Amino acid sequence: MSSASLIRRGQSIVAERSLYWGLAALLTLIAILPVGRLLLEGVAPGGVPGLAPFRRVLADPATWVALGHTLDVSLAAMLISGAIGGAMALVVALTDLPAKSMLVFGFIMLLMVPSQITTIAWIELLGPSSALLHLIGLAPAPGSRHPLYSATGITVLLGLEHAPLVFLGLRTALRALPGDLIEAARASGARPPRVVRTVIVPLMGPSLIAGMTLAFVSNIGNFGTPALLGIPARFPMLTTLIYQRLSGFGPRVLSEVAVLSLVLGVIAILGVAFESWLTGRRDVRVDGAAATPVRLSLGAWRWPVILLVWGFLTLTLLVPLSALLVTALVKAYGQPLSLATATLENFRFILFEHPAARRALVNSFGLATAAAMLLCLAAVPVAYFAVWRRRHLMRALVMATELAYALPGVVLAIAAILFFIRPVLGVSLYNTLGIILIAYLARFFTLAERPVAAAFRQLDIRLEEAAQMAGAGFMRRVLTVALPLVAPAAAAGGLLVFLTAFNELTVSALLWSAGHETLGVVVFSLEQGGDNTLAAAIASLTVAATIGLMAIASFLTRNLAHPVLPWQA
Amino acid sequence: MAGLRLDRITKRFGAAAPVVDGVSLDVADGEFLAILGPSGCGKTTLLRLIAGFERPGVGSVRLGDRLVADEKTHVPPEDRHVGIVFQSYALWPHMSVGENVGYPLRTRGIKGADYRTQVAAALEAVGLSGVDGRRPASLSGGQRQRVALARCLAMSPDLVLLDEPLANLDVHLKASLLDEFQRFQARTGATMLYITHDQSEAMALADRIAVMAHGRIEQLAPPQTLYRSPATEFVADFIGMGGVVGVDVLDAAGGTATIEIAGYRATVRAVPDQATGPARVCLRPEDLVLATEGLPARCRRARYQGGEWLVELTIDGQDDCELQMLAKPGAVPAPGAAVRLRINDGWVIPAKPG
Numbered sequence: 027m028s029s030a031s032l033i034r035r036g037q038s039i040v041a042e043r044s045l046y047w048g049l050a051a052l053l054t055l056i057a058i059l060p061v062g063r064l065l066l067e068g069v070a071p072g073g074v075p076g077l078a079p080f081r082r083v084l085a086d087p088a089t090w091v092a093l094g095h096t097l098d099v100s101l102a103a104m105l106i107s108g109a110i111g112g113a114m115a116l117v118v119a120l121t122d123l124p125a126k127s128m129l130v131f132g133f134i135m136l137l138m139v140p141s142q143i144t145t146i147a148w149i150e151l152l153g154p155s156s157a158l159l160h161l162i163g164l165a166p167a168p169g170s171r172h173p174l175y176s177a178t179g180i181t182v183l184l185g186l187e188h189a190p191l192v193f194l195g196l197r198t199a200l201r202a203l204p205g206d207l208i209e210a211a212r213a214s215g216a217r218p219p220r221v222v223r224t225v226i227v228p229l230m231g232p233s234l235i236a237g238m239t240l241a242f243v244s245n246i247g248n249f250g251t252p253a254l255l256g257i258p259a260r261f262p263m264l265t266t267l268i269y270q271r272l273s274g275f276g277p278r279v280l281s282e283v284a285v286l287s288l289v290l291g292v293i294a295i296l297g298v299a300f301e302s303w304l305t306g307r308r309d310v311r312v313d314g315a316a317a318t319p320v321r322l323s324l325g326a327w328r329w330p331v332i333l334l335v336w337g338f339l340t341l342t343l344l345v346p347l348s349a350l351l352v353t354a355l356v357k358a359y360g361q362p363l364s365l366a367t368a369t370l371e372n373f374r375f376i377l378f379e380h381p382a383a384r385r386a387l388v389n390s391f392g393l394a395t396a397a398a399m400l401l402c403l404a405a406v407p408v409a410y411f412a413v414w415r416r417r418h419l420m421r422a423l424v425m426a427t428e429l430a431y432a433l434p435g436v437v438l439a440i441a442a443i444l445f446f447i448r449p450v451l452g453v454s455l456y457n458t459l460g461i462i463l464i465a466y467l468a469r470f471f472t473l474a475e476r477p478v479a480a481a482f483r484q485l486d487i488r489l490e491e492a493a494q495m496a497g498a499g500f501m502r503r504v505l506t507v508a509l510p511l512v513a514p515a516a517a518a519g520g521l522l523v524f525l526t527a528f529n530e531l532t533v534s535a536l537l538w539s540a541g542h543e544t545l546g547v548v549v550f551s552l553e554q555g556g557d558n559t560l561a562a563a564i565a566s567l568t569v570a571a572t573i574g575l576m577a578i579a580s581f582l583t584r585n586l587a588h589p590v591l592p593w594q595a
Numbered sequence: 596m597a598g599l600r601l602d603r604i605t606k607r608f609g610a611a612a613p614v615v616d617g618v619s620l621d622v623a624d625g626e627f628l629a630i631l632g633p634s635g636c637g638k639t640t641l642l643r644l645i646a647g648f649e650r651p652g653v654g655s656v657r658l659g660d661r662l663v664a665d666e667k668t669h670v671p672p673e674d675r676h677v678g679i680v681f682q683s684y685a686l687w688p689h690m691s692v693g694e695n696v697g698y699p700l701r702t703r704g705i706k707g708a709d710y711r712t713q714v715a716a717a718l719e720a721v722g723l724s725g726v727d728g729r730r731p732a733s734l735s736g737g738q739r740q741r742v743a744l745a746r747c748l749a750m751s752p753d754l755v756l757l758d759e760p761l762a763n764l765d766v767h768l769k770a771s772l773l774d775e776f777q778r779f780q781a782r783t784g785a786t787m788l789y790i791t792h793d794q795s796e797a798m799a800l801a802d803r804i805a806v807m808a809h810g811r812i813e814q815l816a817p818p819q820t821l822y823r824s825p826a827t828e829f830v831a832d833f834i835g836m837g838g839v840v841g842v843d844v845l846d847a848a849g850g851t852a853t854i855e856i857a858g859y860r861a862t863v864r865a866v867p868d869q870a871t872g873p874a875r876v877c878l879r880p881e882d883l884v885l886a887t888e889g890l891p892a893r894c895r896r897a898r899y900q901g902g903e904w905l906v907e908l909t910i911d912g913q914d915d916c917e918l919q920m921l922a923k924p925g926a927v928p929a930p931g932a933a934v935r936l937r938i939n940d941g942w943v944i945p946a947k948p949g
Contacts (some may be wrong), residue, residue: 204683204685206681206683206685207685207687209646209648209672209679209681209685210679210681210685210686210687210743210746211687211698212647212648212671212672212673213646213672213673213675213677213678213679214673214698214699214702214746214750215673215674215676215699215702215703215750216673216698216702217671217673220702224698225687228689229687229688229689323650
């Protein structure tokens with residue numbers, strides 16, 4: 027071998043190793059160290075071993091009240107999600123319903139529109155000042171208590187918001203169900219209801235329960251809905267209790283809120299572990315080959331089902347979002363909307379004059395852009411090492427980031443505070459946008475990585491081996507083979523990160539500081555402060571941005587063989 | 596028991612060319628009929644139309660004297676009483692073997708001792724007694740297909756559709772399952788419709804074979820007729836070996852014709868009303884022998900088949916028409932060699948009506 031080629035080979039190895047270890051260090055920093063610090067705080071508050079905060083928290087009746095509320099509401103909401111998401115998955119995956127793509131897009135919006143925005147929309151829809159209810163004469167009396175400020179209100183909204191999680195898991199499983207299992211049952215004389223009962227439900231049961239478990243985990247970690255509905259109703263849940271403690275007493279109660287967030291975290295981890303166990307043992311013994319897709323004809327039920335699903339979407343998505351827009355368009359809260367009262371003043375004010383809102387717009391946009399770009403850049407090589415090269419450390423770190431996503435945002439935020447409250451390596455991130463960015467990187471890494479990993483799994487590793495045989499070094503292979511092949515998936519993942527980070531509230535509600543607000547925080551405080559029209563204006567803009575970004579992501583990935591975005595039917 | 600009658604069935608998906616195009620078919624009660632065709636010819640769609648998973652755009656399906664599908668009527672699959680054996684077996688993984696076989700009985704409300712006897716009888720009939728409690732996943736491919744057959748048997752259907760049931764199995768299992776299908780039919784007397792792309796399966800089993808191409812039935816005939824007297828050039832190519840060459844029909848009467856190719860004359864079979872003039876003739880390998888005088892041809896290549904050699908030839912002046920013949924070891928012409936052929940038999944492909 028000539029010395030020049032030896033040098034080239036050496037450089038290639040160095041490039042590969044430094045990239046690998048750099049990525050491993052980054053993932054460790056964002057996904058493992060803060061959570062590790064939180065665990066340490068549980069057994070050694072302030073660095074001194076001891077269980078005093080544990081005892082204090084467990085002896086506090088407020089803990090048990092909040093825990094009870096959290097479990098009650100989350101379990102009930104999970105059942106709602108299971109019923110709605112399960113029915114929707116059956117209809118979408120198994121029948122010949124027309125216009126499925128639009129239906130799925132709309133249904134997934136229940137999940138993609140951030141929790142606080144959905145909640146504000148429903149508050150506007152059903153409250154005493156509801157323009158829509160005034161139109162039909164059903165508005166609650168002025169001054170009466172808002173009907174949603176209750177455990178029932180929280181339960182129903184959480185159930186709606188997280189129904190798409192059940193839908194997504196079940197739809198994936200139904201798609202893998204060979205159609206001839208159903209056809210064999212029908213040829214054996216079973217009518218559709220019997221087919222559902224004896225074949226589909228037994229085969230899909232584990233997936234349904236897995237999806238419901240995910241919904242449950244999302245319920246216990248949700249902050250926007252219980253904060254906007256539960257705080258005025260004096261109905262504390264674990265997330266809102268943590269938030270109120272920390273914003274009321276500041277960092278000196280950190281040890282106690284750390285214990286509270288550990289309680290929340292443990293429930294979430296148990297849920298996720300149960301879910302992945304179920305998903306792992308799901309019946310994948312697909313018999314033989316040639317799985318024909320299932321298409322049950324709705325026949326005479328066609329129109330009733332169309333009316334039902336679209337009516338449901340209209341009532342749960344379109345009507346509340348219209349109520350939101352109506353509130354954003356009136357001059358003063360409670361005014362009916364008419365040509366005389368309609369104004370764009372609220373939009374002008376929050377975009378150009380309200381200082382916090384303007385700052386928040388810039389901050390959220392910057393945070394979301396930075397998170398999306400950094401994660402896109404990191405996700406490609408990480409997925410490459412984890413999927414194509416099957417490197418164990420990278421696979422383990424990817425699992426750690428999955429965990430960071432599964433943990434409630436409140437837990438991750440407390441972990442970030444604990445880890446960064448003192449300067450790390452001489453850099454002080456506490457009370458800056460930096461801490462929010464790092465928390466976003468940890469929380470949303472998996473959103474960027476999953477589509478890329480899925481793309482790598484679909485691609486044949488021989489593509490890279492052929493490049494290797496052709497003499498391409500590591501960097502050349504990654505840049506000329508791997509990157510172009512997964513670029514659309516990476517872009518879709520990046521947009522998903524942008525979308526989620528731009529709309530984020532839970533993490534930033536605990537990590538923001540004066541001058542470093544996010545859009546979520548500003549909407550939340552405007553709504554809490556009674557500036558409903560301004561909150562509605564920002565919320566309307568957020569919804570428009572969400573729809574736009576979802577459409578862009580769909581457009582970018584329209585040519586991929588397999589859909590990588592959740593809302594693609 | 597019932598026959599099957601398809602009347603001018605057409606099915607199209609969207610605006611594309613029809614997948615099934617005006618197919619009419621009469622299957623007698625108790626007949627074993629194979630539908631044979633290359634992939635994409637529409638045979639699976641035809642099966643799904645008969646089973647009731649698809650609705651014909653035009654035409655009707657009758658089972659016995661029961662109308663099950665036309666433009667207005669659609670009897671759902673569960674009420675047609677048609678058994679299906681799938682290529683993928685389609686055994687439900689969450690049920691035991693016994694539960695799989697007994698499923699059609701339960702849908703009809705059969706319970707208790709009757710249920711157990713019939714499940715046991717069905718499993719015994721396919722030689723799988725005593726596996727009731729096992730899961731389908733623990734069985735081999737051949738056993739799974741037997742379970743699928745037992746499930747079909749348990750519903751004692753009027754008509755059994757077999758959708759490439761042997762495609763996933765190796766050669767030896769194929770042979771034993773072919774026997775199984777024949778026993779099944781002998782026992783039940785059911786009308787059977789066997790969909791396949793494998794002509795050896797079709798020839799071994801079927802009373803008659805319908806050859807399908809581009810959504811149409813090219814020919815419906817017993818296997819020997821299909822081989823000896825193909826109705827179209829497609830059938831001549833698709834079934835068996837040999838080739839089709841252009842000839843001049845000099846004289847034809849009473850089912851034989853005198854033909855001329857490259858100056859050589861021979862007598863072959865033809866339809867009774869065969870016209871004179873240019874025509875195409877199907878020549879099977881066994882129709883040709885090497886001779887000192889006869890049709891001038893050239894050997895292209897020869898392949899050893901075990902026992903005999905298969906020699907590929909072209910006739911002088913028709914280089915794009917390949918013919919095949921069999922030759923004994925020792926009498927195999929070298930590639931490139933000029934040879935002379937005698938035509939012992941052949942079939943003039945009838946002109947298409949219209």
